[in-house]
Amino acid sequence: MRTPDDYKRLSTELSLDFELLDKLAGKHAKAVVRAKLSPEDDLGWAAVGYTIHNIYCLFENYFLRIAKFFENGLDPSSWHAELVGRMCIEVSGLRPRLFDPAFAQRIDTLRRFRHAFRNMYQGELDPRRLGILNDDLPGILEDFKVWHEKFTVALSYIAASLENPAD
Numbered sequence: 001m002r003t004p005d006d007y008k009r010l011s012t013e014l015s016l017d018f019e020l021l022d023k024l025a026g027k028h029a030k031a032v033v034r035a036k037l038s039p040e041d042d043l044g045w046a047a048v049g050y051t052i053h054n055i056y057c058l059f060e061n062y063f064l065r066i067a068k069f070f071e072n073g074l075d076p077s078s079w080h081a082e083l084v085g086r087m088c089i090e091v092s093g094l095r096p097r098l099f100d101p102a103f104a105q106r107i108d109t110l111r112r113f114r115h116a117f118r119n120m121y122q123g124e125l126d127p128r129r130l131g132i133l134n135d136d137l138p139g140i141l142e143d144f145k146v147w148h149e150k151f152t153v154a155l156s157y158i159a160a161s162l163e164n165p166a167d
Contacts (some may be wrong), residue, residue, distance in 0.1 A: 007159035010069050011152045017062045018148050024055050025141050032134060048134060049125055053117045056110040063087050070095045084108050096154040099147040106140050
């Protein structure tokens with residue numbers, strides 16, 4: 001049985017991840033400025049891709065914290081894709097959903113990019129597709145802030161209910 005302190009610790013860990021996300025977003029913004037100064041330089045756009053890759057990796061670690069805390073088993077062969085889907089499922093009496101299915105689709109776009117970027121050995125980044133993803137990223141980050149805040153508030157309510165159970 002989880003204690004109120006367990007929920008508080010999870011909330012704190014998620015908030016620390018969220019702070020790191022803000023720092024990664026700042027690095028991403030710097031990479032975009034540099035890439036736009038020399039748009040024909042592939043390495044500049046590779047740096048933009050790298051920062052998007054890192055932002056998604058942080059999201060994934062955030063989601064894993066939640067999945068592990070609530071003991072949700074993940075299939076080893078498909079856990080990356082399954083993890084995003086799990087975050088939009090509310091487990092009644094156990095945990096709220098982190099975000100809705102529409103937001104999960106937006107996050108999954110980052111996951112698919114991360115997979116392609118991580119496995120790109122001979123290919124080239126598609127500047128058009130990278131540009132679309134780059135344009136979507138600020139909205140994803142801003143919307144995630146709302147989801148993060150809702151989820152951590154829900155964790156606080158769960159912790160409080162465990163401290164003061166209804167008679």
